[in-house]
Amino acid sequence: MKFVEGKIIQEKVFGDAVFPKTLNPPIGKACGTSDLLVEMIKEKREWLTDLLKRHLAILFRGFNVLTPEEFQSVVEAFNWDEMPYLGPTHRAKVTDRVFTANQAPVGQCINFHHEMFLIKQQPSKIFFYCQEPAPEGGETSILPSHIIVSKMEEELPEFVADIEQKGYVFKMKTAKENHSNSIMNKTWNILLETEDEFEAEKRAKEKLNCNAVNFNEDGSAEFVYGPLNPIRNFEGKRVWFNPISKYSTSDKDITTFGDGSSFPEESFEVYKRITEENNVDIKWEKGDVLLLDNLSVQHARRPGKPPRVILVSMCKCYWISFREWNKVKESWIDSGYFVVESPLKLMRFWKVVEAGDIHLNKTGITIPSQGIPLPVEHIRYTENGHGDEENQIEGSKKCKQFTYIGSICRQIFTVFGLAREPDRNRPR
Incomplete structure (x- = not known):
């Protein structure tokens, strides 16, 4: 059996690669099933891995994946090890390998980022599954990070050279109260599983790869990252891995060059425009499964109306230093x-x-x-x-x-x- 190459209206072409690559059920299987998808993945696992390397994102559409358990079977068919979630947002565990996406109110926008970019080790692959699409909005937007680098170098070459040479420093503030309505909705003691500030700072540096922790009187904590170079090399491509835009529109984090000097305001404006001009909005259909190369693709969430149920599963990143x-x-x-x-x-x-x-x-x-x-x-x-x-x-x-x-x-x-x-x- 062969996948049928599909198409979505929003897709883009970068170089000679369609982004994302859409795959539909075989001819004669107009109403696909999750069992069929699992069977085809096992049969064509190597081909799909190569396809992901080229296109960076694959959308499986029309296979009627109906439940979180069926979604987990799809993930496990690739035979990649599980990567548990660690980060400043609450995720509810649905099955052994399936979690909810960010549980902040669906009306809030989440800006472009690589999953767990704040953590020491990130997943190499991330799966999204649409159990219930939002009646309006709520798209997941995806963006190849190497495009950000090339476009930023075209428009602001001096800024890119400066940030690679000096690095940059940014701060991330945790929630004051657990289960707040903010994007970053974990308190530091829940995130780091300790009430002791000394132990919390130790764990933060070990797990989150931050350089310092400041504890605030209001009960929140501020993690300081850097100086670090936001541009990394993966698969022979330079990707913009650490965003300079805020993770959400309400964050109060501060971003500067590694030497303490301020970013030119133009850099934020150009960065935001480039991400908006080069992304693809995935307008979800019930049963969709989206596979991303998390080391090469950023994702975001558009504001929408409830109900919206998007689930995720992540796979480990293995690397040689x-x-x-x-x-x-x-x-x-x-x-x-x-x-x-x-x-x-x-x-x-x-x-x-x-x-x-x-x-x-x-x-x-x-x-x-x-x-x-x-x-x-x-x-x-x-x-x-x-x-x-x-x-x-x-x-x-x-x-x-x-x-x-x-x-x-x-x-x-x-x-x-x-x-x-x-x-x-x-x-x-």
Whole structure:
């Protein structure tokens, strides 16, 4: 079975890629079902992963996903690990992997942002599911972040150069009372699960990646982030990951350059205009499922009228740090081998492979954002454990189920038909 390529009126084309890519049920299956969608995802998982890399957003429409449980089955069909939500807004848990979207009144606007951009680690993929569309408004708006960078460089090149060189500092204020009607509707003690200010500051720096915490007399707290560069590199593209616009229209946060100097007022105006001119409003239909690359796409919420029920599910982001990648490059340049120094790093590397951020096949390994192929036969391991026979594994199983580094190594070779006896004389 094949998906039928659909179209929505609001879609845009960036380069040669439609945004978002809309997929409808196969010909002859005009009334799709969630079971059909799950079956097709399992069958075409690799193709869909590649499609997401190109288009950054996929809208599954016409499959009549009726319940949160059916939505969870769709998410699980991709075989990506769950990413639990952590952040300053309340989310109600609906099923094991499904949560409500922001529960602030639907009449409030939520500006463009990457999910959990305030947190140390963000989900790499995010699914939205429309259980009930708003009778009016309430669209989810999406925007490729690399477009923001290119447009800002065209219009304000000096500002972009300054913010990359100096970084920027911004502040986020928590709610005064739990379950308030604001977008940021968690108090600091609920968010950080402690009443102790010293412990709260410690946890904030660990989990939220902020630099300082100020506790206010009104019961709120202010998290200070930066200096940091809002522009990051993903998949070979420079994306505007940390927005300079406020998360909501009512926030009182302050944004400055890293040296304390103020942003030119023009920068906010141009940034807002660029986001408005280049976004796509998803006008929801009941049963829609929208999949986004959260590292490349920002999303927002338009004001609407209740009732509106949009649910979300998130998947983990696996990555290799620049420091680790630099070691990989050095070992590749010096010896022609990709050197993994520890079981933990190999596990992390394999997780990136599983998440689709590295392509691994019989001819080699390619990290798209770096564009450097790493042939499988040129992998070397510096650990000397090999695992025993009962730990040897079948290609269908995942590396994370095994402890010994040798078993993990053998998994990689077994999956791609390159299994062989360990070379005990390999370079250390």
